[in-house]
Amino acid sequence: MRNRIRELRTAAGWTQQQLAEAVHVSSRTIISLEKGQYNPSLLLAYRMALALHTTMEELYCLAENKELEDRAYEEDL
Amino acid sequence: MKKIYDRKALAWGLVCLVLAATCGATMAVRGVSVKLAVSAVLMLALGWADLVRAADRQMHLAAMPDERDRAVSRESAWRSYQLLVNGCLLGAVVLMIAYGVWRSPLVGAAFLTLCLVLLAAFVILLGTNLYYEKRM
Numbered sequence: 001m002r003n004r005i006r007e008l009r010t011a012a013g014w015t016q017q018q019l020a021e022a023v024h025v026s027s028r029t030i031i032s033l034e035k036g037q038y039n040p041s042l043l044l045a046y047r048m049a050l051a052l053h054t055t056m057e058e059l060y061c062l063a064e065n066k067e068l069e070d071r072a073y074e075e076d077l
Numbered sequence: 078m079k080k081i082y083d084r085k086a087l088a089w090g091l092v093c094l095v096l097a098a099t100c101g102a103t104m105a106v107r108g109v110s111v112k113l114a115v116s117a118v119l120m121l122a123l124g125w126a127d128l129v130r131a132a133d134r135q136m137h138l139a140a141m142p143d144e145r146d147r148a149v150s151r152e153s154a155w156r157s158y159q160l161l162v163n164g165c166l167l168g169a170v171v172l173m174i175a176y177g178v179w180r181s182p183l184v185g186a187a188f189l190t191l192c193l194v195l196l197a198a199f200v201i202l203l204g205t206n207l208y209y210e211k212r213m
Contacts, residue, residue: 029145041144 002068003060006034008052023047082137086130093124162198165191 009019009030016034020027023044032038033048040048042056049056057063081087097120100113130136142150172188175181 025143025145029143032145038145038148044144 001036001039001060001065003033003036005030005048005052005059008054008059009034012052014052019048019051022051079132080134081131082134083131083140086127090124090127090131093120093127097121097124158198158202162195165195165198169195 005019009016014022016030017027020030024047025044029038029040033040045056045060049059052059097117100117100120104110104113104117169188169191172184172191176184176188
């Protein structure tokens with residue numbers, strides 16, 4: 001799933017390690033999340049949104065991702 | 078009183094200390110032996126290390142897997158299961174053909190063993206699936 005973690009983290013001037021410590025995960029998890037290799041739990045997404053002073057919707061581009069998924073679903077039908 | 082962070086380590090620590098005490102008691106009754114003395118020292122050391130680990134917050138935090146670690150271990154366990162089952166299935170087909178050609182009892186036994194492994198894997202998968210169907 002597309003996300004804006006890297007963009008918002010760098011805008012806040014944080015390193016991956018700092019964000020990882022703020023949300024109680026390893027920096028490897030942050031790297032993986034930024035690459036979109038893995039989707040976080042609701043709680044982790046919420047923690048990151050709070051840490052980066054944004055909303056989960058903004059952080060995970062939910063409207064855009066929903067639209068993409070809806071389109072893929074429509075094409076599958 | 079120190080807080081216990083890892084109950085499993087506490088249990089192992091206590092088991093090791095009980096074993097060390099048993100070694101000590103046996104030596105008291107039967108006389109000193111090198112084997113028992115070494116075992117007692119080893120058990121005491123292991124027990125002490127486990128007890129320290131049980132009460133150490135930093136070690137507990139470092140050992141706690143985060144959600145990506147859990148996802149990785151879930152995914153790798155599932156992939157390993159699939160690899161094992163597909164490998165067994167492939168082996169069973171090859172052995173079945175080999176048995177049809179050579180009629181060797183050894184090949185037949187190997188084929189049956191692989192079938193039993195596949196059956197056990199299927200039953201275990203069914204059991205765990207039913208368990209999680211009710212709990213998720």
